[in-house]
Amino acid sequence: MNKKQLAVSMTAQILSFLVSLGVSFVLSPYMGRAIDTSASGFVSQGNYFVAYAQIVVSALNTMASRFITVSIHQGREEEANRYFTSVLFGNIFMAGVFAVPATFLILFVDKILNVPEDMVTDLQILFFFVAVNFMLSIILSVFQIAVYTKDRLDLLAVKTIQAELARMLVLVGCYTFFPAHMWYVGVGTTLETLIIGIGNYRYTKRLMPEVHIRREYFDFQKIKELVSLGAWNSVTRLGQTLLEGLDLLISNLMIDATAMGILNYAKTIPLTVSNLMGSIVGIFNPQITILYAEGKYQEMIHLVKSANRIMIFLLSIPIAFITVFGDIFFSLWLPEYDARQLHMLCILSMGTLYISMSIQVLYHIFIITKRVKLNSLVIVFSGVCSTATVFLLLNTTDLGLYAIVLSSMGYGWIRNLLFTPLYASRCLGVSWKTFYGDILTGIKSLICVGAVGMVFRLLFPISSWATLLVFGEMAGVAALAANYFAVLKKEERAMVMAFVKKKLRRQE
Numbered sequence: 001m002n003k004k005q006l007a008v009s010m011t012a013q014i015l016s017f018l019v020s021l022g023v024s025f026v027l028s029p030y031m032g033r034a035i036d037t038s039a040s041g042f043v044s045q046g047n048y049f050v051a052y053a054q055i056v057v058s059a060l061n062t063m064a065s066r067f068i069t070v071s072i073h074q075g076r077e078e079e080a081n082r083y084f085t086s087v088l089f090g091n092i093f094m095a096g097v098f099a100v101p102a103t104f105l106i107l108f109v110d111k112i113l114n115v116p117e118d119m120v121t122d123l124q125i126l127f128f129f130v131a132v133n134f135m136l137s138i139i140l141s142v143f144q145i146a147v148y149t150k151d152r153l154d155l156l157a158v159k160t161i162q163a164e165l166a167r168m169l170v171l172v173g174c175y176t177f178f179p180a181h182m183w184y185v186g187v188g189t190t191l192e193t194l195i196i197g198i199g200n201y202r203y204t205k206r207l208m209p210e211v212h213i214r215r216e217y218f219d220f221q222k223i224k225e226l227v228s229l230g231a232w233n234s235v236t237r238l239g240q241t242l243l244e245g246l247d248l249l250i251s252n253l254m255i256d257a258t259a260m261g262i263l264n265y266a267k268t269i270p271l272t273v274s275n276l277m278g279s280i281v282g283i284f285n286p287q288i289t290i291l292y293a294e295g296k297y298q299e300m301i302h303l304v305k306s307a308n309r310i311m312i313f314l315l316s317i318p319i320a321f322i323t324v325f326g327d328i329f330f331s332l333w334l335p336e337y338d339a340r341q342l343h344m345l346c347i348l349s350m351g352t353l354y355i356s357m358s359i360q361v362l363y364h365i366f367i368i369t370k371r372v373k374l375n376s377l378v379i380v381f382s383g384v385c386s387t388a389t390v391f392l393l394l395n396t397t398d399l400g401l402y403a404i405v406l407s408s409m410g411y412g413w414i415r416n417l418l419f420t421p422l423y424a425s426r427c428l429g430v431s432w433k434t435f436y437g438d439i440l441t442g443i444k445s446l447i448c449v450g451a452v453g454m455v456f457r458l459l460f461p462i463s464s465w466a467t468l469l470v471f472g473e474m475a476g477v478a479a480l481a482a483n484y485f486a487v488l489k490k491e492e493r494a495m496v497m498a499f500v501k502k503k504l505r506r507q508e
Contacts, residue, residue, distance in 0.1 A: 069149045070293040085217035095135040102131035129186025140197030146204040151286040159199035163192040235376035266345035307361045308438040315357040316445040324453035348405035352412030358442030362424035369427045382411040449479040
């Protein structure tokens with residue numbers, strides 16, 4: 001395990017996450033007040049339409065990092081060039097194909113969604129920029145493989161911070177000096193994608209000089225090979241979309257646009273924590289892939305277990321804290337809404353994370369071992385069951401929005417308790433009990449951190465941003481200390497302490 005690179009990458013990813021978090025939480029309530037309660041819901045729905053389209057795109061792209069990394073680290077440079085060039089040309093073709101349905105969506109968005117009449121043009125312009133951003137992200141995505149293959153995700157995180165700040169400046173400028181419109185968000189996001197994409201192109205030139213884009217390297221057989229395995233990842237994405245990604249669309253079509261906006265606010269924190277989880281787990285994926293390529297399987301399993309503990313160490317704190325302090329947070333962040341309703345919807349939306357935070361890294365095991373089929377089928381089956389359950393509950397009960405988030409949470413728990421750890425153990429050839437200990441560690445951590453938060457809530461009056469931040473930070477330090485001893489083993493503790501001492505020396 002390259003502890004130094006892990007620490008650097010983790011720090012950069014967390015900083016990137018904090019910047020993104022700040023931008024989102026400052027702008028979301030402002031949009032709701034400046035335009036309409038449903039505005040943030042429509043912006044998120046545009047992003048979910050992109051996610052729906054990425055189900056197809058992922059068939060080619062999800063396995064590209066794995067195959068190119070293995071080829072590079074096994075010294076097969078020409079093969080890496082063929083994979084890289086083929087993926088790039090394939091992405092350009094798919095971007096052109098998706099331009100057709102995107103145009104249809106833009107022109108007839110008011111026929112597809114429940115849109116207030118005065119917001120139709122605004123929404124069409126927003127979806128235009130969402131579509132442009134999607135095309136750019138497809139074409140430029142292959143260049144992100146370089147930082148993955150060379151385990152330099154810290155470079156991507158730094159570039160992401162720069163792009164987020166640029167997006168914030170554009171949005172603040174637009175909302176300050178011009179009449180409020182939703183489509184400003186699309187402009188900012190497109191600029192962000194361009195900055196990151198250009199940065200990744202430069203990193204590719206610097207980190208992988210052996211990779212060249214040439215027409216003679218295009219190999220349709222490489223595309224078939226990637227798609228044959230990647231198609232199952234598309235099935236996985238379909239299942240995930242059925243489990244969670246259709247929440248806003250269902251609330252819009254079966255309830256109303258306002259309900260969609262409320263659910264979007266409630267899902268903001270779970271989505272943010274989920275993004276943080278993805279960023280952190282992504283830090284370990286390159287080293288896990290490299291160890292697999294080099295045949296160091298015992299070291300790989302050791303790193304997977306270590307990654308699970310570090311994930312718990314970091315993620316249990318925001319998950320437990322929003323569980324304890326969530327109603328206070330929502331009453332301060334969105335005082336015009338029902339804080340208790342938002343808090344309950346938030347907890348239920350975040351419910352799957354109580355388990356998945358402990359084993360999220362296991363999903364990468366299915367990719368590197370090329371055992372994605374069964375996992376994909378299980379996820380899509382649970383997604384279909386979840387969607388069917390939502391429709392049943394909405395038509396037979398008065399649960400409303402609660403029906404949507406309860407269903408996702410329930411099926412997420414079943415899958416992550418009864419399938420994911422068992423199948424990962426089988427793929428790695430280890431005991432079936434190997435990863436259940438990590439789940440128990442995660443639950444223990446959540447209880448400890450939640451208890452710390454509850455003590456601070458009972459002892460100190462928290463009724464303003466200042467008191468929430470001050471006592472929240474104090475509770476956070478206490479929670480980190482509790483997790484340091486309750487979750488981490490000697491090796492991870494040494495890595496954390498070495499990193500902290502290094503930072504302290506820099507400040508002297």
